[in-house]
């Protein structure tokens with residue numbers, strides 16, 4: 128069985144969207160990974176297939192109902208076999224634990240994910256508890272729905288599945304791999320608007336190049352992400 132993402136959403140037509148293009152799209156066609164998209168509204172109530180209601184305690188907006196979301200999760204778990212601790216059930220949420228490359232790597236090494244995309248003001252807290260959903264955020268900002276967050280998580284994980292990226296795009300030495308941001312990249316032309324490629328990169332001395340890249344990565348990380356740099360230093364010693 129290939130790595131598999133099950134997505135529960137009110138907007139199934141958003142998928143596969145960008146996940147169907149380029150290397151990920153080709154990998155999807157080759158069954159290197161699979162995607163099941165399920166419409167939460169199929170579990171909506173009544174003639175109008177209602178999925179939301181007003182917030183208890185008042186306030187603006189609507190809240191996704193616990194009974195509807197849970198029914199969608201239960202159905203997905205039984206049909207797609209998407210249960211179990213080895214296949215985490217995740218609710219994309221700005222209140223979740225921030226997604227990191229380390230977590231992405233761990234998810235990519237597992238059998239897949241079940242992702243619930245919120246809408247409106249979010250999901251009734253009881254569904255999160257009752258179905259043991261883990262909350263994951265893709266950053267400290269608020270999206271209109273969980274779909275783009277789900278796509279970001281899937282894209283980050285799938286590109287790490289062996290065979291998805293060509294050997295040429297190996298993810299071995301990229302940003303966050305050792306708590307470092309990546310060194311700057313250059314390609315032809317040799318001279319661009321008066322700026323030359325750093326001489327060391329054209330010198331052919333691989334040791335020198337590796338040393339230069341490491342130093343640049345450290346400098347960049349220290350400047351831009353002191354939080355990451357502290358982790359890098361700690362891990363080095």
Ligand code: SAH
Nearest residue numbers: 219220245248249264265269270272273276
């Ligand atoms: N009222 C909520 C925000 C709801 S946004 C709050 O203040 O916390 C609607 C939906 O978009 C959420 O249910 C969630 O699924 C998704 N979403 C918004 N921002 C997100 C983020 N940073 N990471 C992951 N999902 C997000």
